């Protein structure tokens with residue numbers, strides 16, 4: 001297993017108390033897996049991604065842990081994490097368009113990062129960098145440019161190359177296609193696959209609110225709703241036979257697989273996701289779910305209803321009856337985590 | 345580059361023409377005519393008055409049609425012959441400006457540049473050290489918010505009146521004649537110090553606070569977050585933040601240096617310091633139109649030249665201006 005995340009809870013400190021943006025999330029990433037992480041805006045996708053690499057001072061680990069290649073990531077130890085960033089786990093941030101420092105040439109920025117990581121043989125990394133630039137179709141002249149001299153697509157590609165330069169085991173790619181036009185989206189998405197195939201990265205989490213791009217690049221898709229995981233399965237299973245009512249609604253609202261749409265809004269289902277400040281107990285989709293019943297006032301476990309397919313829904317686990325194997329007792333842990341989070 | 349420069353030059357040329365025209369027009373909008381105002385100070389016989397009025401009007405170029413006057417005005421500017429000061433008759437306007445300018449430049453340029461350098465360092469240090477921040481920030485605000493005339497009273501009161509360390513006012517001691525002797529230079533320096541100190545202190549607080557806020561902002565922005573997410577050392581991130589923060593500070597410096605030739609009226613009046621600001625103030629008091637016009641023309645030219653030089657400097661420092669210069673989208 002490349003990455004194992006167990007009961008991860010992440011909170012933001014705010015004046016109104018802590019907001020548990022990620023609530024007891026568990027999932028696994030196999031070696032070589034590109035996992036798509038999808039869900040409406042605000043569901044906590046970026047928070048998961050950021051928590052795995054850099055917790056800014058507003059964030060805090062409210063519970064759980066993450067193991068990368070069998071070793072636990074020291075998520076809340078900034079100094080220990082610093083050495084692992086870029087080398088073991090790396091990030092292409094959601095704000096990639098404004099991520100490159102404006103007053104230094106791209107090549108200098110990369111050199112500074114290598115220095116920060118105490119890399120001795122910089123020439124070797126540099127020739128590797130040139131190889132990768134060529135692979136992507138960027139001229140090495142780009143290293144002498146400033147960020148603002150690059151188009152959006154070029155910036156996006158440069159950040160991907162930069163973030164993956166030291167061959168991290170895990171690359172978190174947050175909305176790497178969202179700011180781009182359709183043809184560039186495709187190229188950037190394929191870049192992830194290419195980098196994985198060449199072993200530049202071992203595994204990746206591709207975060208997006210746009211399911212159609214995941215259908216093209218992801219091996220598996222995980223659906224998030226209001227800070228919790230709703231469903232995880234292979235890309236084929238999610239797009240062709242989704243089980244969770246929320247996933248079904250998402251897929252149904254896609255105009256047509258492969259056609260881009262601006263925001264994932266559930267046209268068929270009225271209502272909005274619940275506030276994370278004081279989330280309702282039980283299934284968070286309950287208010288909007290056409291199948292909700294009494295049981296749904298309890299938090300459904302993220303249960304493996306068949307190998308490689310996990311769903312957090314009472315209706316689904318009842319239908320798949322005795323066969324359901326509960327991997328994570330999400331309910332108990334989730335509730336205790338959120339009480340811990342808001343209690344302070 | 346050539347296209348950029350010629351475009352800039354044309355802009356400055358247009359600004360110059362507009363400035364000169366306004367400078368020519370404004371005094372003429374003031375009711376009454378300057379020669380009449382000047383002559384009315386004296387008790388003159390009507391015959392003598394008429395004769396004097398005629399000669400002086402010709403000498404000052406206030407007779408003739410508006411167009412003639414305007415052309416005459418341009419001619420006097422291009423030949424740098426701004427006429428004679430009414431208030432300091434018969435001193436030439438250009439001579440008076442030439443005498444005042446060195447005082448203003450020697451006072452303001454060191455005060456602005458030194459406060460810029462020190463203020464930036466203080467501000468950047470305050471942005472990363474809480475303890476320092478707790479003293480720099482309030483002190484900075486105190487100096488920045490204090491009404492300048494008040495500071496210009498307190499400091500001279502302490503250093504000149506109570507302790508007699510520095511002379512209170514003037515450009516040099518009245519008992520000396522301007523010569524290049526050590527005594528005279530010493531007198532220049534001691535008279536220079538107090539006005540310098542007040543201007544320096546006031547702008548120091550401003551630079552320090554500006555730099556502190558900019559660095560703190562830069563340390564939290566997206567590019568710093570990205571560097572952190574890629575494991576850059578905090579020292580490196582700070583260096584980037586400082587670099588990014590320096591550019592807006594530098595434009596602030598450029599703005600201040602650009603208007604330096606206007607002098608600093610309040611300081612120069614408070615310390616009776618014989619720079620351009622004081623000259624301007626006296627010219628207004630004396631209704632000395634020609635001197636006023638001359639000073640304004642000089643300020644217009646000075647500001648334009650300074651800004652042009654600053655534009656050139658900026659091109660070599662800020663990569664973004666280099667880009668906009670080539671006409672590419674930023």
Ligand SMILES: Nc1ncnc2c1ncn2[C@@H]1O[C@H](COP(=O)(O)OP(=O)(O)O)[C@@H](O)[C@H]1O
Pocket residue numbers: 012013014019021039040041042043044045046047048058276
């Ligand atoms: N800095 C912050 N302070 C407080 N709450 C935040 C902050 N950033 C994000 N959140 C909360 O966390 C939730 C998840 O945010 P995010 O992970 O960015 O969502 P996504 O990436 O899925 O759009 C949001 O609904 C928001 O309420």
Ligand code: SF4
Pocket residue numbers: 244245246283284285286287289290291292293296300312313314315316
């Ligand atoms: S648990 Fe209940 S409310 Fe939640 S999705 Fe399943 S059926 Fe709907």
Ligand SMILES: [Mg+2]
Pocket residue numbers: 042045046047094
């Ligand atoms: Mg996001």
